[in-house]
Amino acid sequence: MSEATAEPGAAPAAQAPTPAKPAGHPPLTGSDLALGTVALSLATFMNVLDSSIANVSLPAIAGNLGVSPTQGTWVITSFGVANAISVPLTGWLTQRFGAVRLFTLSVLLFVLASWLCGLATSLEMLIGFRVLQGLVAGPMIPLSQTLLLSSYPPAKAGMALAMWAMTTLVAPVTGPLLGGWITDNMSWPWIFYINIPVGLGAALVTWRIYRTRDTPTSKLPIDTVGLALLVLWVGALQIMLDKGKELDWFESSQIVILGLVALVGFVVFLIWELTQDHPVVDLRLFASRNFAVGVATLSIGYGLFFGNVVLLPLWLQQFMGYTASAAGMAVAPVGLLAILLSPLVGKNVSKVDPRRLATVAFAFFALVLWMRSGFTVQADFATIMVPTILQGAALAFFFIPLSAITLNGISPDRIPSASGLSNFVRITAGAMGTSTVTTIWDNRAQMHHLHMAEHVTRTDGPAVETFQSLSNLGMGFEQAAAQITRLIDQQAFTRAADDVFLASAFLFLLMIPLVWMARPRKGGAAVDSGAH
Numbered sequence: 001m002s003e004a005t006a007e008p009g010a011a012p013a014a015q016a017p018t019p020a021k022p023a024g025h026p027p028l029t030g031s032d033l034a035l036g037t038v039a040l041s042l043a044t045f046m047n048v049l050d051s052s053i054a055n056v057s058l059p060a061i062a063g064n065l066g067v068s069p070t071q072g073t074w075v076i077t078s079f080g081v082a083n084a085i086s087v088p089l090t091g092w093l094t095q096r097f098g099a100v101r102l103f104t105l106s107v108l109l110f111v112l113a114s115w116l117c118g119l120a121t122s123l124e125m126l127i128g129f130r131v132l133q134g135l136v137a138g139p140m141i142p143l144s145q146t147l148l149l150s151s152y153p154p155a156k157a158g159m160a161l162a163m164w165a166m167t168t169l170v171a172p173v174t175g176p177l178l179g180g181w182i183t184d185n186m187s188w189p190w191i192f193y194i195n196i197p198v199g200l201g202a203a204l205v206t207w208r209i210y211r212t213r214d215t216p217t218s219k220l221p222i223d224t225v226g227l228a229l230l231v232l233w234v235g236a237l238q239i240m241l242d243k244g245k246e247l248d249w250f251e252s253s254q255i256v257i258l259g260l261v262a263l264v265g266f267v268v269f270l271i272w273e274l275t276q277d278h279p280v281v282d283l284r285l286f287a288s289r290n291f292a293v294g295v296a297t298l299s300i301g302y303g304l305f306f307g308n309v310v311l312l313p314l315w316l317q318q319f320m321g322y323t324a325s326a327a328g329m330a331v332a333p334v335g336l337l338a339i340l341l342s343p344l345v346g347k348n349v350s351k352v353d354p355r356r357l358a359t360v361a362f363a364f365f366a367l368v369l370w371m372r373s374g375f376t377v378q379a380d381f382a383t384i385m386v387p388t389i390l391q392g393a394a395l396a397f398f399f400i401p402l403s404a405i406t407l408n409g410i411s412p413d414r415i416p417s418a419s420g421l422s423n424f425v426r427i428t429a430g431a432m433g434t435s436t437v438t439t440i441w442d443n444r445a446q447m448h449h450l451h452m453a454e455h456v457t458r459t460d461g462p463a464v465e466t467f468q469s470l471s472n473l474g475m476g477f478e479q480a481a482a483q484i485t486r487l488i489d490q491q492a493f494t495r496a497a498d499d500v501f502l503a504s505a506f507l508f509l510l511m512i513p514l515v516w517m518a519r520p521r522k523g524g525a526a527v528d529s530g531a532h
Contacts, residue, residue: 114193300511
């Protein structure tokens with residue numbers, strides 16, 4: 001079964017391979033089967049959509065809340081980090097509360113968090129509610145698969161997962177388009193408010209159909225110290241990355257303290273988790289070469305991809321004059337080829353060496369980013385659209401083969417832990433990739449601005465000619481100077497975006513030899529429909 005792709009601009013929710021269907025519950029039939037499938041798919045669609053829908057709205061959110069667009073990216077990274085932290089708890093929470101109760105509660109809390117996000121009047125409030133949204137979103141996608149598989153006979157499990165996967169493939173196309181339209185024609189809070197009727201309907205139908213089909217519960221110990229250390233070092237590292245540019249990095253004592261907390265917390269976390277009988281994440285899995293290589297390539301690649309798909313609409317709206325709707329149209333087609341090719345890749349991943357398929361993905365990503373590195377301020381819509389369409393092919397060849405490599409050789413009883421850990425690392429890398437890419441973009445733009453501004457003098461012919469032309473249009477000196485500064489900014493941030501695209505393309509090429517460090521497959525775990 002193919003894996004659903006990650007949506008552009010968002011921190012996708014993670015998922016573990018689906019547990020076996022609960023014993024003692026026969027498959028659903030008739031209207032209950034149809035309604036149950038729709039309700040579970042809608043909840044998944046809402047989760048995926050909410051990440052991608054916020055991407056093109058960042059400039060509007062930042063402007064409305066009185067912060068810079070770079071600070072606005074915290075809306076994405078806060079969700080991603082919180083979501084990543086909640087992933088390792090899904091298994092424990094399911095055994096403690098039952099799959100149906102946990103899924104229904106997660107959907108209802110997601111609706112509540114969405115409503116609160118729409119009511120936020122400051123960036124701090126919005127980030128806090130996005131953290132809540134990310135925390136409660138963690139169990140939704142894996143449990144939607146669990147319940148879906150319990151609804152169908154084993155012979156139709158593949159068909160059920162195929163229908164489920166389509167919701168996570170269509171959402172990346174719908175999200176930017178819907179988010180852009182809502183931002184331009186209504187207001188940005190409505191990108192969160194639209195979750196309310198969808199979520200309430202999905203929760204109500206799910207509870208009505210599945211409440212008598214819950215999984216057994218039991219009280220199990222939880223590694224509270226390990227979880228606290230995980231929250232500490234991941235949170236400190238992400239805050240450091242988000243606020244580094246604003247506080248001038250290590251010139252700030254706050255950044256130094258955050259860096260030390262992240263480092264010490266990470267070291268203590270490693271020691272603690274490696275010595276526990278029931279760790280919150282099983283770090284011993286990294287002893288498997290394929291798991292280590294698979295997680296490294298999946299996470300680095302996803303961090304690069306995610307950071308770049310956040311950067312593109314920011315550049316389009318801030319410096320190319322695109323509306324949110326137009327930016328959404330420019331990034332939405334990333335899902336088209338993914339929808340067409342993912343089933344084909346999923347069907348053949350067991351027949352073709354997944355290292356070859358992953359190589360195709362990295363080569364496609366490098367090609368797409370190399371094409372983008374040639375963007376200029378004269379780039380038209382078609383020029384911007386073509387790499388976006390091609391990127392869908394890269395996504396189709398990315399998740400499925402790398403998941404196959406990651407899980408190859410892992411014993412069946414450790415697959416849930418392996419998938420949970422790999423998704424935790426991937427989602428965290430996506431959030432950190434966003435912070436890193438936007439910071440580098442801003443730094444490179446400042447450098448380009450300084451270099452170009454050096455030539456704007458009273459003795460520079462083109463500069464004098466431009467001033468004269470603007471004066472002839474009725475502008476005063478200060479107005480003309482402001483217009484020239486704006487033109488320099490446009491060029492500087494465009495060149496900086498090109499720098500980021502080109503460096504990312506080079507890093508994707510470097511990952512090709514890395515993925516070949518994995519051992520050839522010798523049987524091993526089948527790949528389930530993976531993370532979107």
